[in-house]
Amino acid sequence: MNNLIIDKLIKVLNNTKAANAKFYRDYGWEQLLNLYQQSLVAEYGLNQIDFSNFDGWQKVIINDRIHAIYHINKNNTNKWLVGCHGYSSSKESSALSTFFFDNLGYNIMVFDFINHGESVDGYVSFGVNELNALLEVLEFLIKNFKVKYTGLMGFSMGAFTVNLFSVFDKKYIDKFKVRFTISDSSYIFIKQVFKTVLNFSNQMIQDYIESFMDKIIEKYKKDYKIDVLKYDIVKLIENNKKTVPTLFIHSKTDLVTYANDSQSLFDLRTKISKKDQILIFNTGAHVQTQLEHTNDYLLAVKAFLKSIK
Known part of the structure; x- marks a missing residue:
């Protein structure tokens, strides 16, 4: 019985492609991208961001498993922003x-x-698989384009990944010419994220579900060969001697x-990076502060980039 419950919970954790699967199949990523853009502008205005050059995204499939799209800036540039x-x-x-990085003179790859979007099926690990995917994308970028330097920007799980x-491993910072990272709405502890995703309004049910967290992590490691606790970001920061400046953004x-x-x-990073910055908004839903506080958000990013030149 317990094994059945664990399998069902893992299935819930990995039900991440269902929302857009039919849309991709019937209309394609271009239509989804345009729909997102039109909807956001209609709802939020976003007058501070110039979308006149939004067309021209191109698709690549990296290593036959990771689907990516990239946008070349209308002005000739070798600066790149990779989004997670x-x-x-x-x-x-x-x-x-x-x-908005297009407005700042960057090419963009996302x-x-x-187990998301159009990429291959697999298991969401909230860090390990995601980091490997990011490395593959950066490897593709550096081999196929001229790159002066790269910035990374992540949201929630993507923010944890770029953090x-x-x-x-400092060698990858140099190899992929990464100059900065922006972390929007990150977390620290993987177990807490598992609990957040597997959230039930009934506290008794929630307590029961949480009693399976260690078993879920154990099954990931034993059956799927994924150690979701492989990287302890706190210890990595404590033992690290080289990093890049990071701008942290979050909402209270x-x-x-x-x-x-x-x-x-x-x-934690103050000992290894004197150029980090942080912006905590008083209001804003999860990864929504750019939409709810657009002007302040963009000004903070611009000030951060200016400070690390």
């Missing part, structure tokens, strides 16, 4: 969330994590991930 979406999201979402990248009213996690990461 959140849990149960997709490349189209991060394309919209990172497009991609679907494993992990910035401290897990985020109910999915917590502003205290971004603050803790910022505080």
